[in-house]
Amino acid sequence: MNPNGALVLGLETSCDETAVALLDGAGSSRASHVSSQEEAHRLFGGVVPEIAARAHLQNLPPLLDSVLDDAGASLFDVTAVAATAGPGLVGALLVGLSEGKGIAIGLSVPFVPVNHIEGHALSPFLDGAGGPSAPVPETFAALVVSGGHTHVFSFEKDRIERLARTRDDAAGEAFDKVAKMAGLGYPGGPAVDRLARRGRAARPFPLPHFKDGSPDFSFSGLKTAARARLLELGRAPAPGISGGPSLREEDAPQGLCDLMADVEEAIVAQLLHRLSRLDEARRIELLTVSGGVAANTLVRERIPAWGRARGIDVRVVPQAFTGDNAVMIAFAGLRRLLTGRTGEGLGAVARSRWPLETLR
Numbered sequence: 001m002n003p004n005g006a007l008v009l010g011l012e013t014s015c016d017e018t019a020v021a022l023l024d025g026a027g028s029s030r031a032s033h034v035s036s037q038e039e040a041h042r043l044f045g046g047v048v049p050e051i052a053a054r055a056h057l058q059n060l061p062p063l064l065d066s067v068l069d070d071a072g073a074s075l076f077d078v079t080a081v082a083a084t085a086g087p088g089l090v091g092a093l094l095v096g097l098s099e100g101k102g103i104a105i106g107l108s109v110p111f112v113p114v115n116h117i118e119g120h121a122l123s124p125f126l127d128g129a130g131g132p133s134a135p136v137p138e139t140f141a142a143l144v145v146s147g148g149h150t151h152v153f154s155f156e157k158d159r160i161e162r163l164a165r166t167r168d169d170a171a172g173e174a175f176d177k178v179a180k181m182a183g184l185g186y187p188g189g190p191a192v193d194r195l196a197r198r199g200r201a202a203r204p205f206p207l208p209h210f211k212d213g214s215p216d217f218s219f220s221g222l223k224t225a226a227r228a229r230l231l232e233l234g235r236a237p238a239p240g241i242s243g244g245p246s247l248r249e250e251d252a253p254q255g256l257c258d259l260m261a262d263v264e265e266a267i268v269a270q271l272l273h274r275l276s277r278l279d280e281a282r283r284i285e286l287l288t289v290s291g292g293v294a295a296n297t298l299v300r301e302r303i304p305a306w307g308r309a310r311g312i313d314v315r316v317v318p319q320a321f322t323g324d325n326a327v328m329i330a331f332a333g334l335r336r337l338l339t340g341r342t343g344e345g346l347g348a349v350a351r352s353r354w355p356l357e358t359l360r
């Protein structure tokens with residue numbers, strides 16, 4: 001594919017965000033809209049698959065119109081379509097995937113099914129201000145930290161290897177569960193971040209280790225330990241209940257802010273510990289940091305500082321692209337189009353699980 005004059009339409013509907021974007025051949029975002037369903041799921045304290053799928057169906061058509069409007073483009077200017085095919089909620093994925101295939105067939109342009117995690121892993125090469133993307137090197141490592149994933153991958157030409165994964169909860173899930181126990185609502189990562197800024201970390205949580213010496217992550221112990229600390233503060237939820245009595249952030253006592261700072265420290269300390277181990281085993285030249293948790297203040301400070309100390313080029317995703325978005329999907333699609341690796345094309349199916357390391 002020739003990048004000159006290319007205009008890739010990206011569609012993302014894997015979870016609770018409906019997103020549409022247009023990306024040109026230089027990797028510049030021409031328009032990007034994300035419609036969050038947070039309100040629809042808040043009542044349930046988590047994402048309800050059936051509600052998500054229905055909301056995508058409603059949101060996608062008007063979102064597509066407004067993105068075309070924003071870019072001053074017509075659907076006929078689109079030269080390729082990229083849509084998330086997995087991993088995610090199958091009913092939700094089907095909405096964007098089917099819409100994407102339909103548009104590609106209608107326009108007779110190529111269709112690229114995109115792996116959501118590959119989208120995150122490449123997102124740090126995007127320019128947050130809409131400029132052209134940075135060149136993607138042949139070899140790099142990627143830390144993807146979101147509500148569903150905490151993974152480190154190595155990218156080498158067309159080979160992707162998983163270097164570490166979480167054995168239980170994802171880092172974002174740990175943020176969310178602690179926030180829920182503290183009565184801070186869903187999703188709780190941003191609330192923990194804000195309270196931690198008002199707190200002082202003083203009582204570190206233990207760093208989990210595996211007997212087999214694996215660099216994998218584990219965050220379920222932190223959740224249990226945080227519950228015990230909440231109990232000390234008289235704020236733990238009743239036994240058998242995952243959510244504590246609801247609390248307005250402005251009413252959070254100092255002890256709770258300090259605890260949130262300790263929780264954040266523990267999560268970042270574990271990320272850095274595992275990254276150091278991986279770098280010692282096999283030198284990392286460039287590391288991308290992406291996913292919802294990459295929006296966290298301490299993550300954005302500490303991982304680049306760690307990289308500077310070790311001579312590792314750390315690229316943290318622009319704040320605008322930390323959460324789920326369609327620019328990263330269009331970008332992963334563009335890169336695959338340029339390297340002729342468009343996978344199953346129109347034959348792609350929606351996959352709830354789709355390990356990145358199985359991609360070529």
Ligand code: KG4
Nearest residue numbers: 146147148172189193292293295296323324
């Ligand atoms: O990538 P994302 O939008 O969706 C998934 O694919 O999971 O990530 C959402 C996750 C949630 O767990 C949310 O609490 C977390 O990212 N998150 C944060 C922050 N902003 C979002 N965690 C910590 N600090 C933040 N500022």
Ligand code: ZN
Nearest residue numbers: 120146323324
């Ligand atoms: Zn995501």
